[in-house]
Amino acid sequence: MTSATATRPPKTTSERIRIALRLGAKQIGMDEDAYRQFLARHGARPGRDGDHPSTTTMTEAQLAAALDELRDKGFAPVKPYRPRSRAQAIRTGAASGAQIELIGQIWRAMHEAGVVRDGSTSALRAWCKTTSRRHSPDKKGYDAPELMPAEVAQQVIEALKRWARRTGVQWQQED
Structure with missing residues (x-):
């Protein structure tokens, strides 16, 4: 996740899915190497650093397919807490x-x-x-x-x- 997404709410669907992928991988206990292999299986190519597969190189369809697989593996997104009026x-x-x-x-x-x-x-x-x-x-x-x-x-x-x-x-x- 880039510093830009950490300081402001995500604007695009792709950004939201990228964040969900990272959270989902963490929730189901995927380590960094397994996460990168998982992304590569879904079409991720090396990013700007050229070192490892990155979600920024994936299309929205690829991101959605990866998220669906995480859900099949047990990822359950949690809604953020919002105080009640x-x-x-x-x-x-x-x-x-x-x-x-x-x-x-x-x-x-x-x-x-x-x-x-x-x-x-x-x-x-x-x-x-x-x-x-x-x-x-x-x-x-x-x-x-x-x-x-x-x-x-x-x-x-x-x-x-x-x-x-x-x-x-x-x-x-x-x-």
Whole structure:
């Protein structure tokens, strides 16, 4: 991927497919040599450096065929996270921004009090996933507070409040 595609959103279909190919190869565990051989099988020729096959030398049809093969091998593209608006949250029953913020506030207060060792967002997400398992339909939990339904977010808030009370942590809801 060039620095131009890293700093701005892709504009063309070919650019989007190139990015998806790179992500797909990484997702299914292809190393660099296997990736280059894979591209060569789909018609890639050496690029500007002349060293190895490059997606920039492929037509859109060749890129699409390569992407189809990656999908057959197990690549599943993931949509990027886009925050919900308040109206969408209400309409879909998703956790509100206030609930998500409250989860973060209680977590930070517990971290500042020394109850939670790791106050990072990734630690909060891991805790939320574990805590929300019993409330999710597939029993796998929700990866982030933003992805929880409102009822599950409320259960997570109550669990955090109980934990804070048990450990004597005082927190105040910020406005």
